[in-house]
Amino acid sequence: MSNTVPALKVLNQVFGYPTFQGIQEEIIRHVIDGGSGLVLMPTGGGKSLCYQIPALILDGITLVISPLVALMEDQVASLQELGIAANYLSSMRELDDNHGVFSQIRDRKLKLLYITPEKATNEWFINFIANYKISLIAIDEAHCVSHWGHDFRPEYQRLTLLKKVFPHTPRLALTATADYYTKVDIQHYLDLKNTPIFSTSFNRPNMYYAAHEKNNGKKQLLNYIGQHKSESGIIYCNSRKRVDQIAEFLNKSNIAATAYHAGMDSLQRSNNQKLFLQSSSMVMVATVAFGLGIDKPDVRYVYHLDMPRSIDHFYQESGRAGRDGIGAFSVVNYGFKEIFELSQMILASEASEIKKRYEFDKLKKMIAYCDSLTCRRKALLQNLGEESDDCGYCDICLGKSLTFDGSVLAQKILSTIYRLQQRFAITQVIDVLRGKASIAVQVWEHHKISTFGLASEVSEKELRRVIRQLYSQGVIDIDFSTGALKLNANSLPILRGIQPVLLRKNPNKSLELPQNSVWLKTELEERTYQNLLNWRHRMAILHKVSHHAILSDRSLRELILHRPQNVSELKDIYGIGQAKLSRFGNELIDIITLNGCV
Ligand code: ADP
Ligand code: MG
Ligand code: ZN
Numbered sequence: 323m324s325n326t327v328p329a330l331k332v333l334n335q336v337f338g339y340p341t342f343q344g345i346q347e348e349i350i351r352h353v354i355d356g357g358s359g360l361v362l363m364p365t366g367g368g369k370s371l372c373y374q375i376p377a378l379i380l381d382g383i384t385l386v387i388s389p390l391v392a393l394m395e396d397q398v399a400s401l402q403e404l405g406i407a408a409n410y411l412s413s414m415r416e417l418d419d420n421h422g423v424f425s426q427i428r429d430r431k432l433k434l435l436y437i438t439p440e441k442a443t444n445e446w447f448i449n450f451i452a453n454y455k456i457s458l459i460a461i462d463e464a465h466c467v468s469h470w471g472h473d474f475r476p477e478y479q480r481l482t483l484l485k486k487v488f489p490h491t492p493r494l495a496l497t498a499t500a501d502y503y504t505k506v507d508i509q510h511y512l513d514l515k516n517t518p519i520f521s522t523s524f525n526r527p528n529m530y531y532a533a534h535e536k537n538n539g540k541k542q543l544l545n546y547i548g549q550h551k552s553e554s555g556i557i558y559c560n561s562r563k564r565v566d567q568i569a570e571f572l573n574k575s576n577i578a579a580t581a582y583h584a585g586m587d588s589l590q591r592s593n594n595q596k597l598f599l600q601s602s603s604m605v606m607v608a609t610v611a612f613g614l615g616i617d618k619p620d621v622r623y624v625y626h627l628d629m630p631r632s633i634d635h636f637y638q639e640s641g642r643a644g645r646d647g648i649g650a651f652s653v654v655n656y657g658f659k660e661i662f663e664l665s666q667m668i669l670a671s672e673a674s675e676i677k678k679r680y681e682f683d684k685l686k687k688m689i690a691y692c693d694s695l696t697c698r699r700k701a702l703l704q705n706l707g708e709e710s711d712d713c714g715y716c717d718i719c720l721g722k723s724l725t726f727d728g729s730v731l732a733q734k735i736l737s738t739i740y741r742l743q744q745r746f747a748i749t750q751v752i753d754v755l756r757g758k759a760s761i762a763v764q765v766w767e768h769h770k771i772s773t774f775g776l777a778s779e780v781s782e783k784e785l786r787r788v789i790r791q792l793y794s795q796g797v798i799d800i801d802f803s804t805g806a807l808k809l810n811a812n813s814l815p816i817l818r819g820i821q822p823v824l825l826r827k828n829p830n831k832s833l834e835l836p837q838n839s840v841w842l843k844t845e846l847e848e849r850t851y852q853n854l855l856n857w858r859h860r861m862a863i864l865h866k867v868s869h870h871a872i873l874s875d876r877s878l879r880e881l882i883l884h885r886p887q888n889v890s891e892l893k894d895i896y897g898i899g900q901a902k903l904s905r906f907g908n909e910l911i912d913i914i915t916l917n918g919c920v
Pocket of ligand 2: 369370462615
């Protein structure tokens with residue numbers, strides 16, 4: 323208990339936050355008492371404080387291992403804004419900058435040192451740093467150790483040697499990927515089998531989930547962004563080419579968009595990333611290569627223009643919205659095309675059979691999420707092994723997506739698949755059902771079978787939707803090497819009329835939330851807010867950091883809502899600790915009390 327007081331004091335005075343979130347305090351206490359462990363918390367759950375606060379309380383340097391230099395830069399800049407002695411080493415930095423870091427270490431001035439896994443396992447570096455007291459080793463994004471995961475980094479596996487070099491130093495691994503295999507890999511490679519696991523619910527209450535069937539994706543996207551102007555968003559696409567095309571398309575449509583994918587050179591990637599991090603109203607169009615550990619709290623939406631290849635990818639990527647706890651959206655656009663493309667990609671990959679099965683399983687879960695008939699949050703959490711009630715505010719709970727009894731139509735489809743001897747792909751099945759005597763239908767004499775023309779009143783598009791839903795519900799199978807539709811054990815009770823089938827109508831309306839600015843109630847509030855934004859923008863440029871490193875959106879909101887009248891009242895504002903108070907206090911009070919004569 324004795325450590326609770328300093329930990330809380332650091333939280334209040336340095337970070338400017340009133341209370342710990344969830345199990346942060348328990349973890350911090352455990353680490354300060356010399357314990358190691360694994361932390362599983364969703365994105366935005368507040369994992370960083372679990373090592374940053376011990377780092378400030380314990381004697382010596384805390385090493386933070388992080389997979390990407392761009393992330394370190396951003397985190398270190400934010401910590402420095404808080405007056406914390408943090409720095410990072412990188413081969414991409416100027417030699418002089420790195421020399422400066424080494425002097426800080428030698429002078430015993432540094433509290434937090436961010437490094438890559440390569441550096442952490444470099445012999446020279448280990449010999450050097452072993453001369454100093456290491457208080458804690460934090461391994462962030464620890465799922466990178468697992469080849470089951472979506473961000474596998476082989477060099478993470480070499481971190482095994484840290485336990486040998488620093489046998490008495492606590493080690494804390496942290497991740498937002500709680501999948502069973504990943505967990506086992508982390509415990510194995512990071513030697514954490516006999517240490518506790520600290521985990522919280524993976525629910526993100528501030529997220530609003532929705533999925534839309536693709537129907538002219540570009541138009542849907544433009545429409546969506548149009549309703550979310552002046553907000554930050556990430557758009558995920560499944561290929562580099564598409565990323566380039568969409569970014570260009572958006573720019574031509576007068577939307578400020580930048581792009582990120584592995585085909586760009588590293589300088590361009592890092593420039594684009596910086597551009598996005600430092601802006602509060604830009605769109606980032608990217609492939610899966612973007613976003614690992616990105617700490618941009620004000621991303622208001624993640625829009626998957628293409629369906630992700632697995633439910634795990636989806637959870638990670640959508641999780642990049644709303645880290646600041648303010649309402650944020652996740653939208654997926656999906657259709658049959660992606661199901662085929664992604665399945666074929668898995669089939670064509672060189673992975674082992676067991677890995678392919680695993681990937682198919684994750685893809686099927688993604689598809690089931692998109693075509694879910696029940697609460698999306700519930701479906702998502704179920705995949706992470708959590709039970710929950712209907713959330714009440716996803717598109718399905720809000721009734722934006724209505725269902726109908728599709729039993730008879732399903733029977734017609736299943737029966738056609740059966741009569742085509744489960745050897746034909748979707749086009750042939752649809753042509754037969756609609757009574758279209760295409761060449762292929764005539765060649766195979768399929769116009770003679772009994773279900774020919776049985777669903778002639780249903781459009782081709784609608785039949786595709788229905789067949790996709792039957793697949794999503796596990797009622798039919800698809801052989802992706804030939805495209806053939808097949809029956810399975812679940813088909814029979816439907817054909818016999820024992821099991822009804824519920825299908826979804828095509829929803830046209832998208833999920834809407836009050837616009838971001840509705841919380842500003844008076845003209846005075848609007849003006850003050852605008853002045854605060856301008857001030858923050860100037861400060862960010864002056865300090866060469868991102869906007870949120872100066873003050874988060876949540877802090878700005880509290881400034882408006884509480885209107886502190888003097889510096890001592892400012893202390894109670896979220897995110898304002900001692901450093902920010904002394905640096906910005908007077909200026910902020912001036913802006914607020916003079917009603918923004920800036
Ligand atoms: P992650 O778990 O994804 O690494 P972070 O550590 O980056 O999450 O934290 C997400 C956001 O929540 C950050 O902006 C952080 O400053 C904020 N945060 C963390 N802990 C608290 C707390 N106890 N009170 C208020 N805000 C917090
Ligand atoms: Mg993190
Ligand atoms: Zn719901």
